[in-house]
């Protein structure tokens with residue numbers, strides 16, 4: 001299947017054609033997500049992780065438009081949903097966390113303006129972008145620093161052994177995020 005998220009595209013062209021992206025893929029299509037997931041899985045020594053997490057679904061819906069009459073700023077709005085393998089920071093068992101987050105992104109130059117506070121900003125100066133990067137950024141930003149099972153009742157056996165106020169000594173995402181930022 002052709003993945004429209006992998007093309008190098010100009011935001012202005014997407015806005016000109018009022019492009020709508022409706023893509024169903026899998027975590028395996030996203031390199032950064034795969035790296036994060038691999039790190040998460042490896043963090044659980046000896047865990048019986050048999051599920052093929054690369055096949056977890058990623059659903060992306062995005063529409064592009066010009067935000068301003070002067071056609072200087074492109075907006076991309078929509079939603080992304082993905083099932084990502086994480087480690088519960090309460091019971092240390094791996095589980096699939098479904099992240100469902102809106103995307104509100106602007107593409108343009110010098111967008112440091114309070115009028116755009118409702119949006120995330122992707123500074124571009126007429127260069128092409130790869131939408132996969134935009135989607136990954138949104139998912140990474142939506143990840144909780146300390147993922148937890150919904151309720152302690154479905155936590156693993158260790159839930160009973162760890163007091164609720166157990167200090168969060170490991171925050172894998174915080175470190176990962178910092179490292180990925182440094183790489184950009």
Ligand SMILES: [Zn+2]
Nearest residue numbers: 088091149155
């Ligand atoms: Zn748990």
